[in-house]
Every structure is written in C-alpha cells, then in structure tokens.
Amino acid sequence: MYTHSKQIITGGAAAAGANAAIIAIHGRGASANDIMRLAKEFKIENAAIYAPQATNNSWYPYSFLAPVVQNEPALSSALALIDETVKRAIADGVATENIYFSGFSQGACLSLEYVARNAKQYGGVIAFTGGLIGEELDVSNYKGDFKNTPVLISTGDPDQHVPLSRVEESVEVLKGLGAQVTLKVYPSRPHTVTYDEVKLANDLVFKSKNET
Secondary structure, three states: OOOOOEEEEEEEEEOOOEEEEEEEEOOOOOHHHHHHHHOOOOOOHHHHHEEOOOOHOOOOOOOOOHHHHHHOOOHHHHHHHHHHHHHHHOOOOHHHHOOOOOOEEEHHHHHHHHHHHHHHOEEEEEOOOOOOOOOOOOHHHHEEEOOOOOEEEEEEEEEOOOOOOHHHHHHHHHOOOOOOOEEEEEEEEEEOOOOOHHHHHHHHHHHHHOOO
C-alpha cells in the first residue's frame, strides 16, 4: 500500500502531437479508469489524458486531515508518482503551461497538494471536493508562482469527508501563490461530482484555452 506502482493509464488524444495533457487523479476506492471516464467529459481539443493508478485503489491510508506523518510513506510515494506523470507528459512534448490537473475527493486533495508544492503556470487545476493535506497546513511546503493559473474547487456543504473550512483555507494558500481561484459551494450536495461541476470546469478552465 505504501509504495505505489508506476502504472499510468493513458487515453484521449495520442500523446505524440497532443496540444495539452490532463493528469487525472482518482479518489479512494476508485481507479484510473474511473477518473479517465470523467476526464473525457472535459471539452478541450487534442488533449492526452494520463491517469496514475494507486496501489489498492488508495493514495494514502488515513483522512487527509490526519497528521501528515500518519499518511507516510504513502503520501510521498503518491506525490512522486504524480511528478513522474508530469515528467512523462513533458517528455511527450506537452509544455507545462498546457498541463491540467483534475481529481475527485482523495484525488482532488492530492492534485491540490502537488500543485501547491510545485506552483508554476499550468493550464489549470480542477479539484472536485478536496483541500490541502495535513492536520495543520505547513505553508513552508508550498512554493512557486502559479502566474494566474485558473483553479476550480467545488465542494458540498456539509461534506462528510471534506470540511468547508479546510477548502477555504486551501483557497487562500493557492491565491497567495498567484492562482486565479474559483470556489463553488453546493449546499447539501452528496459526496459526488455533478454535471454542473463538469460544466463549470469546461466554462472556467477550458473555455479560454479553446478560444486561444
């Protein structure tokens, strides 16, 4: 469970010649194939999709609100696999500013944690119900400049796994690193991804790319 395999599922456009890459990170109990189906709903032309697979379908064993040490070494292994996925997309010819991150629940938390630790100009970040990881946030981990990268975070309130307070705290950290963050809160929404959230992602994150 603690050392993730280097399995990365690919889909969408062929990597050779793709204009963009979507790195799609699945939630606890789900799979790379599950999040791949969701990523295919994003409206961006000629995008290759890369979906890393967690060992035993879980990126780390405890809640994202647990002390970081309790989720180690699984958390570091998960972040390393995402970094390897990014490097693979770059090696396939996709520029960093054309790389998008998306994830749901545990995958959303991991997406936000990775980009906050490696802030730079990306194509965009879509976190469906997630926040930065740790019992207390160690802001010294978060470095770089997003250079107005669009970030969409959506969540329910209340959510059984992700408190709104942590989502809002995460928004402030990302804004402090130069991200252009949109937070959408859905009252009493179940722990899921809705059609409206996918539409928001297409309108807020991908539309500007398609118009360039």
